[in-house]
Amino acid sequence: MIFSTTRRWPFLQLVTAAGPKAKLSILNYHRVHPVIDPINPGEIDAERFTWQMELVANNFNVLTVGEAADLLAEGKLPDRSLCITFDDGYADNVEVALPILKQFSLRATFFIATGFLDGGRMWNDTVIESVRNFPAGYLDLSDQQLGQYQLDSWQDRHNAYSAIIREIKHLPQEKRQSLVDWVASRVPDGIDSGDLMMRSDQVRELHQSGMEIGGHTVTHPILSTIPDEQANHEIAEGKKQLEAITGGPVTVFAYPNxxxxxxxxPKHTDMVRKQGFKAAVSTEWGVSTTATDPYQLHRFTPWDNTPAKFMLRLIKNYV
Known part of the structure; x- marks a missing residue:
């Protein structure tokens, strides 16, 4: 049975609790492509995001992460509470997702890594765009122990970039960036990925539109792989830069990766708390309750490609 995206699911009120027993679902997005990306066909595009947001607007009490954290702490969370979050600071969050959020009068929280604003690009996107732009045929990266790949289809390219990212993700930053630069240097015609990340004025636009802006460090390091002093600086400086851009307080945080x-x-959750954040989110799948550490709120990515599967996953969170 296919459910209409406009349908309300009234029985949700019968299986969800409010107050001290309430549960909080937090959706975790990154990019929202205008159309399906052939190298990443499973990622969210505008069409899928639209029906997801329509279902959310019709069936859930949508809060920002900061609002939800306050209500959780007070034991006053509404039933069917849900947050919408975006990580990293992709320009399509403003260009594609924001108009859809406004269409359904929804607010969301955007966790932005400030070091990539105004023309930057994250290392993983450099890998993706490199593999996207390599000529068809055989790709040999074995000189740097990064494997060998046949690039005859978009699926081949997806598998190749995924393998490269897995191989280097948890390396020290300098070593990882060196390998990323080497991979990019192998692309005969260079990389043309456009302006993937937000500009500072787009961050201000989000803030002025009533969206919540959250910290996500400066350069998106995996905190467990860097010295404590550097980790603390990344957390604090990202917050400072976002507050300078928006002119408002930044009180919520998302851990990179x-x-x-x-x-x-645990030492990083302490750093976040001491820097003045009131809550933080992880990528640990699940829901949050009054028993959840407010500096480790759970999230999940809604990969479901039909309205029924999407709603059933959310319903499962509350029962």
Whole structure:
């Protein structure tokens, strides 16, 4: 059975609680492509994001992360509470996602890594765009122990960039960037990826539109792989730069990559708290309750490609 994207699911009120027993779902997005990206066909595009937001608007009480954290702490969270979050600071969040959010009168929280604003590009996107632009045929990166790949289809390219990213993700920053630069240098005609990341004026536009802006460090390091002093600086400086751009307080934070123990440690949650943030989110899948550490709120990515699957996943969170 296919459910209309405009349909309300009234029985949700019968299976969800409010107050001290309430549960909070936090959706985690990165990019929202205008159309399906052939190298990443599973990623969210405007069409899918539109019906997801329509379902969310019709069935859930949508809060920013800061609002939800306050209500959780007070034991006053509404039933069917849900947050919409975006990580990293991609320009399509403003150009594609923001008009859709406005269409359904929804607010969201945008966690932005400030070092890539105004013309920057994250290392993983350099890998993706390099593999996108390599000529068809055989790609040999074995000189740097990064494997060999046949690039005859978009699926081949997806598999290749995914393997490269897995191989280098947790390397020290300097070593990782050196390998990324080497991969990019192998592209015969260079990389043309446009302006992937937001400009500072787009961050201000989000803020002025009533969206919540959250910290996500400066250069998006995996905090567990860098010295404590550097980690503390990344957390503090990202907050400072965003507050300078928006003119408002930045009180929520998202850990880069976000897996507890693997990507950040208890000492990093302490750093976040001491820098004046009131809550933080991880990428640990699940829902949050009054028992959840407010500096480790759970999130999940809504990959579901039909309205029914999307809604059933969300319903499962609350029962």
């Amino acid at each position: 976000g897996k507890p123990v693997q990507d950040y440690l």
